[in-house]
Amino acid sequence: MGLIAGDAAARLARPGAGLLLDLDGTLVDSEPAHRAAYREYFTGRGWHVRDEVIAQFSGRRAPEVFATLQGPWSGQDPDALTEGVLQALRAGTVRPVAVAGAVRLIAACSRAGLPVAVVTSARRDGVSAVLDLLGVGDEGVLMVTDEDCASGKPDPEPYRRGAQLLGRRPADLVAAEDAPAGVASARGAGIGHVIAITTSHPAHVLLCAGAHASAPDLVALAGVVEELNRTR
Amino acid sequence: MPWPLTVLAPVAGTVLAMGQVPDPVFAGEIVGPGLAIDPSRDAVVTAIAPVAGRILKLHPHAYVILADDSRGALVHLGLDTVQLGGQGFTLHVAEGDVVAAGDVVVSWNPADVAAGGRSPICPVVALEAKPEAVTASVAPGTTVRAGEPLFVWA
Numbered sequence: 001m002g003l004i005a006g007d008a009a010a011r012l013a014r015p016g017a018g019l020l021l022d023l024d025g026t027l028v029d030s031e032p033a034h035r036a037a038y039r040e041y042f043t044g045r046g047w048h049v050r051d052e053v054i055a056q057f058s059g060r061r062a063p064e065v066f067a068t069l070q071g072p073w074s075g076q077d078p079d080a081l082t083e084g085v086l087q088a089l090r091a092g093t094v095r096p097v098a099v100a101g102a103v104r105l106i107a108a109c110s111r112a113g114l115p116v117a118v119v120t121s122a123r124r125d126g127v128s129a130v131l132d133l134l135g136v137g138d139e140g141v142l143m144v145t146d147e148d149c150a151s152g153k154p155d156p157e158p159y160r161r162g163a164q165l166l167g168r169r170p171a172d173l174v175a176a177e178d179a180p181a182g183v184a185s186a187r188g189a190g191i192g193h194v195i196a197i198t199t200s201h202p203a204h205v206l207l208c209a210g211a212h213a214s215a216p217d218l219v220a221l222a223g224v225v226e227e228l229n230r231t232r
Numbered sequence: 233m234p235w236p237l238t239v240l241a242p243v244a245g246t247v248l249a250m251g252q253v254p255d256p257v258f259a260g261e262i263v264g265p266g267l268a269i270d271p272s273r274d275a276v277v278t279a280i281a282p283v284a285g286r287i288l289k290l291h292p293h294a295y296v297i298l299a300d301d302s303r304g305a306l307v308h309l310g311l312d313t314v315q316l317g318g319q320g321f322t323l324h325v326a327e328g329d330v331v332a333a334g335d336v337v338v339s340w341n342p343a344d345v346a347a348g349g350r351s352p353i354c355p356v357v358a359l360e361a362k363p364e365a366v367t368a369s370v371a372p373g374t375t376v377r378a379g380e381p382l383f384v385w386a
Contacts, residue, residue: 007256187314204263204306204359208294210314214262 009224011193016172020162023120025178025200028096036094041085047072101218108225117142119162121152154181156188180209237385240282241376242307245271249372255311258355265366266357273343281331292321304359311351320344334379358385
């Protein structure tokens, strides 16, 4: 519950509509891959760390957690520990998982001829790997990545570039975002309707950042675009 | 929940049912139930803390106070006021501060917000509460002063 399906549907049905989608936390959930990397690194060091403890690293800067959370790492250099985890992440086999509705949403947009761009703070090579996971070839989806922008979210630049890439007026576009900085970027760029995906932050945090609606995942939005296909 | 929490009116004005707020997220009680206030247009007014607690989140246009480390009360000063970028809002506390109920949090001018084409209506939300947990202390349509009980959060 939470997505104002009627409003999003009306906007997406208008001429000139388009969709701008954040990547991490919106289209894909990297949390399982992150947890696996911590587990792998700790095991490699000969440490047995419980899952509840690993969960405390969620969504936070690793060096800050290493510096403050009691554990077998206490007293060691937080940056060196973090580098170890990053190496495990790069070498890991656990991939990010699609957020519910993500694959359906991309497929439905393609069928509806609704233009889509991914607007992310990640770098382009990382984005391609993740889009593969969603069953989307690079050619299918336009993207604004880290390399394209002088300033990152919450600056409006990434979403402004997303609208330019689609060749559409920002006010006619719908965006989906999971982070307050991303919501602020989209609103700053004048995006007409911003849907908060509450994978990482409570709805009220995203609402105060300027979101117009909220949803736990992309299922309802995918349903809206599928409905466009049925009624066209 | 440990005890019934009385949530005070953060600003003076006319009480509205949440369903009367012209914003679908608030009207649909998506972030929680509560009441709203259409503030009186008396030039600059101060918005106060509706409960005692810690300032969990502070924007110029909205704040969340966490009472007894468990219940968050959200005050949103006007609708879609994030777009004002803080202009016309003066903060009197900082995030993380502990405040008493009634302490001044933000001063602002509802008349200016209205003149800019935005609604100055202030939703006061019991975040993530069940609808039945909130009992109005005053009926919609009533005029309240800042600091008067608005609703009780059981």
